[in-house]
Amino acid sequence: MFEELSSKLDLVLKKLRGEGKLTEENITGSLREIRRVLLNADVNYKVTGEFIESVRERALGREVLQSITPGQLIVKIIHDELIGLLGGVSAEVGYADPPPTVILVAGLQGSGKTTFCAKYARWMKQQGRHPLLIAADVQRPAAIDQLEKLGKEIEIPVYLERGAGAVSITSKGIEHARKNARDIAIVDTAGRLHVDQEMMDEVAAIRDAAKPHEILFVVDAMTGQDAVNTARAFNDLLNFDGAVLTKMDGDARGGAALSLRATVGKPIKFIGIGEKLDALERFHPDRMASRILGMGDVVTLVEKVQEQFDEKKAVKLEEKLRKSRLTLEDFLEQLQQIRSMGPLDQVMGMLPGMPKLPQGAAVDEKALVRIEAIIRSMTPKERNHPQIINGSRRRRIAAGSGTTVQDVNRLMKQFDQMQKMMKTLTRKGPKGRRFRGLGLPS
Amino acid sequence: MGLSDLLGFSRLKTGLTRTRDNLTTQISRMVKGKTTLDDALLEEIEEMLIGADAGIDTSVAIAGEMKRLAREKRYVNDEELNALLREAVLSHFKQQDYCGFDEVVSSISKPVVVVVVGVNGVGKTTSIGKLANRYRQAGKKVLIAAADTFRAAANEQLEVWAARAGAGLLTQKPGADPAAVAFDSYTSARSSGVDLLIIDTAGRLHTRVNLMEELRKISRVLKKVDPSAPHEVLLVLDASTGQNGLNQAKQFKAAVDVSGIILTKLDGTAKGGIILAITSELGLPVRFIGVGEGIDDLEPFSAEAYVESLFGSERAVE
Numbered sequence: 122m123f124e125e126l127s128s129k130l131d132l133v134l135k136k137l138r139g140e141g142k143l144t145e146e147n148i149t150g151s152l153r154e155i156r157r158v159l160l161n162a163d164v165n166y167k168v169t170g171e172f173i174e175s176v177r178e179r180a181l182g183r184e185v186l187q188s189i190t191p192g193q194l195i196v197k198i199i200h201d202e203l204i205g206l207l208g209g210v211s212a213e214v215g216y217a218d219p220p221p222t223v224i225l226v227a228g229l230q231g232s233g234k235t236t237f238c239a240k241y242a243r244w245m246k247q248q249g250r251h252p253l254l255i256a257a258d259v260q261r262p263a264a265i266d267q268l269e270k271l272g273k274e275i276e277i278p279v280y281l282e283r284g285a286g287a288v289s290i291t292s293k294g295i296e297h298a299r300k301n302a303r304d305i306a307i308v309d310t311a312g313r314l315h316v317d318q319e320m321m322d323e324v325a326a327i328r329d330a331a332k333p334h335e336i337l338f339v340v341d342a343m344t345g346q347d348a349v350n351t352a353r354a355f356n357d358l359l360n361f362d363g364a365v366l367t368k369m370d371g372d373a374r375g376g377a378a379l380s381l382r383a384t385v386g387k388p389i390k391f392i393g394i395g396e397k398l399d400a401l402e403r404f405h406p407d408r409m410a411s412r413i414l415g416m417g418d419v420v421t422l423v424e425k426v427q428e429q430f431d432e433k434k435a436v437k438l439e440e441k442l443r444k445s446r447l448t449l450e451d452f453l454e455q456l457q458q459i460r461s462m463g464p465l466d467q468v469m470g471m472l473p474g475m476p477k478l479p480q481g482a483a484v485d486e487k488a489l490v491r492i493e494a495i496i497r498s499m500t501p502k503e504r505n506h507p508q509i510i511n512g513s514r515r516r517r518i519a520a521g522s523g524t525t526v527q528d529v530n531r532l533m534k535q536f537d538q539m540q541k542m543m544k545t546l547t548r549k550g551p552k553g554r555r556f557r558g559l560g561l562p563s
Numbered sequence: 564m565g566l567s568d569l570l571g572f573s574r575l576k577t578g579l580t581r582t583r584d585n586l587t588t589q590i591s592r593m594v595k596g597k598t599t600l601d602d603a604l605l606e607e608i609e610e611m612l613i614g615a616d617a618g619i620d621t622s623v624a625i626a627g628e629m630k631r632l633a634r635e636k637r638y639v640n641d642e643e644l645n646a647l648l649r650e651a652v653l654s655h656f657k658q659q660d661y662c663g664f665d666e667v668v669s670s671i672s673k674p675v676v677v678v679v680v681g682v683n684g685v686g687k688t689t690s691i692g693k694l695a696n697r698y699r700q701a702g703k704k705v706l707i708a709a710a711d712t713f714r715a716a717a718n719e720q721l722e723v724w725a726a727r728a729g730a731g732l733l734t735q736k737p738g739a740d741p742a743a744v745a746f747d748s749y750t751s752a753r754s755s756g757v758d759l760l761i762i763d764t765a766g767r768l769h770t771r772v773n774l775m776e777e778l779r780k781i782s783r784v785l786k787k788v789d790p791s792a793p794h795e796v797l798l799v800l801d802a803s804t805g806q807n808g809l810n811q812a813k814q815f816k817a818a819v820d821v822s823g824i825i826l827t828k829l830d831g832t833a834k835g836g837i838i839l840a841i842t843s844e845l846g847l848p849v850r851f852i853g854v855g856e857g858i859d860d861l862e863p864f865s866a867e868a869y870v871e872s873l874f875g876s877e878r879a880v881e
């Protein structure tokens with residue numbers, strides 16, 4: 122996708138070749154293209170406009186180097202600018218003295234606050250802290266039960282009181298934390314609209330009672346243009362310290378992140394990447410920039426792969442990739458590693474160029490089992506020199522693996538595609554970054 | 564006679580009328596002193612639509628449509644321009660009102676089976692509570708089935724809503740097979756003379772292949788007992804959703820043949836403009852809108868009232 126964008130820009134900029142410099146005249150077309158990309162990614166239109174302006178300023182007069190195309194240069198400028206905007210200090214939460222450290226979580230209805238509270242409590246527990254969850258949502262039906270169940274699941278106590286008011290629950294909950302040596306108290310609040318005065322007053326009252334050390338604003342990654350309005354209203358009232366972007370496991374490009382950052386200037390601290398309570402990650406501005414530009418979350422994928430890969434194997438694979446001699450042996454090994462990484466559709470979703478899985482391309486676990494069986498029925502020679510696998514060998518392999526010749530053919534084709542894909546991935550990317558995680562030189 | 568007649572639509576009027584004059588006001592402001600539909604004005608209209616989440620393609624298309632209409636009809640003053648804009652936007656709806664969901668409910672031999680689907684946290688369960696209430700008010704016997712066996716306290720949440728609405732509720736243990744819940748609820752609905760069976764499902768992202776397959780299974784199981792079921796599959800969409808909404812609609816439609824949309828949380832400042840793309844591209848009618856967290860905060864959709872509200876007061880980043 123990233124390449125798609127820069128090649129699109131190259132088209133626009135074709136006439137620029139030989140001109141050597143980016144000028145007002147020759148970048149207008151590409152900026153229009155960028156505007157499209159950002160708007161499609163749900164970046165607020167005003168923010169988009171300002172962003173384009175700053176890119177224009179930065180781009181004007183820049184020399185186009187011999188080694189890259191004008192399109193690549195513009196994409197690089199934009200990417201850097203995006204990272205600059207999205208980045209910024211995001212301090213760790215410290216230890217309050219006296220304890221507990223109080224965290225207040227607020228946001229619109231259904232954005233993922235309660236789930237985040239539980240995820241964050243689990244995260245903190247893993248860092249050796251002793252969290253207490255406080256159920257201060259007295260509005261939503263069964264909100265208290267929900268937090269109670271989540272707390273049980275992660276074995277973290279929940280302070281709750283049925284029939285009481287949110288402010289009183291909060292105060293008593295924090296008191297409870299103090300008395301019971303819980304060093305961090307996480308307050309879950311009801312979802313509310315920024316235009317609902319009564320509810321906004323309530324959250325202000327909760328804040329006054331809780332005197333939180335940190336206030337986190339939870340935003341759904343699928344949010345569109347309205348993100349700026351809600352972020353601003355919540356920030357005006359609460360002056361929150363950071364934001365959490367949830368539901369990033371989908372195919373939303375998450376332009377809201379940029380809107381939010383540009384509007385209230387607060388850092389995004391975490392992203393939610395699933396419904397399960399371990400699906401929480403730190404926010405990475407560079408990945409978000411790539412995602413907004415449509416690159417696919419290559420880096421996340423690479424890091425996930427890296428976690429699984431044995432260093433030595435990675436080095437070997439890297440060599441092979443460079444020589445573009447990927448064998449079926451490697452293919453098998455990779456399949457096994459990919460399978461151990463988690464739900465396949467999730468992993469696939471992070472690959473560039475496939476932000477959403479088309480219906481036909483659904484990842485079928487059974488198919489993988491079949492592929493493994495087929496490769497296992499090959500001789501080592503066949504695995505290392507796939508080109509020797511002719512018709513009669515295919516028939517033998519099919520019989521040996523209990524599959525059909527069509528299955529074997531399909532695999533060979535997939536393998537071929539994968540080889541091509543690996544080649545494009547390892548080719549020097551437009552912004553000069555290589556496949557870091559695989560140990561390639563950068 | 565449809566239930567709409569029994570119920571009356573007084574709430575529809577109240578819900579969106581507060582923004583009724585805004586379109587005129589806003590357009591007037593924009594066209595002040597202008598005598599032609601120039602590019603600057605078109606651009607501003609385009610931005611207004613983009614700001615409402617209509618998306619760049621739809622917005623450009625509507626602006627283009629306006630230009631064409633203006634050339635055809637010769638635009639004279641802002642009132643006419645206002646009408647042109649409304650016409651251009653309205654043409655994106657194949658429907659003018661909420662497409663007789665009540666009639667659907669009345670015309671099928673009972674139980675009428677409605678499955679409610681959507682991504683996480685959009686308001687499925689709440690809308691089901693409201694929907695159940697709507698038909699209870701009209702004297703129908705309603706059963707809710709809790710086929711969300713995943714989310715923490717999904718059952719407890721529905722218990723509250725079923726009690727509020729005076730509807731029956733069928734639940735199973737957390738982790739139970741959602742299709743089995745659907746099947747049981749159908750059997751139970753049929754044997755106890757239920758008019759309307761509403762099945763709640765767990766929120767799921769449309770990109771999760773396995774979870775979409777789980778929805779298909781619910782639909783398959785229902786078809787086994789009643790080939791015409793489910794009679795309605797309602798996709799719930801949060802009005803604050805951006806361009807991703809179109810993908811959601813496409814994927815859910817592909818999986819379970821969605822027949823209509825409920826657009827929730829229109830009581831905020833988000834406009835839900837992505838439904839313009841959804842209705843024109845997929846031809847899906849919007850059945851209802853959600854305008855609050857209360858049990859009465861569900862209104863039948865009206866394209867006209869919606870178009871008025873689209874250009875309502877708070878625009879993004881004034």
Ligand SMILES: Nc1nc2c(ncn2[C@@H]2O[C@H](COP(=O)(O)OP(=O)(O)OP(=O)(O)O)[C@@H](O)[C@H]2O)c(=O)[nH]1
Nearest residue numbers: 230231232233234235236312368393394395683684
């Ligand atoms: N896929 C996915 N789902 C999520 C994520 N975070 C939360 N959810 C789901 O989103 C839905 C709403 O989450 P909640 O935590 O209840 O949201 P909330 O903000 O507390 O909702 P209210 O209290 O009603 O305002 C649930 O179905 C969650 O499982 C995420 O990162 N990814």
Ligand SMILES: Nc1nc2c(ncn2[C@@H]2O[C@H](COP(=O)(O)OP(=O)(O)OP(=O)(O)O)[C@@H](O)[C@H]2O)c(=O)[nH]1
Nearest residue numbers: 230231683684685686687688689766828853854855
């Ligand atoms: N303001 C407003 N809030 C709404 C509306 N509809 C639902 N909500 C709120 O949105 C939040 C999520 O609603 P649910 O009904 O639990 O959403 P869901 O789609 O069932 O969520 P999951 O089952 O977790 O996927 C709750 O806090 C509801 O009160 C609406 O029309 N307006």
Ligand SMILES: [Mg+2]
Nearest residue numbers: 234235258264
């Ligand atoms: Mg909650």
Ligand SMILES: [Mg+2]
Nearest residue numbers: 687688711766
């Ligand atoms: Mg629900």
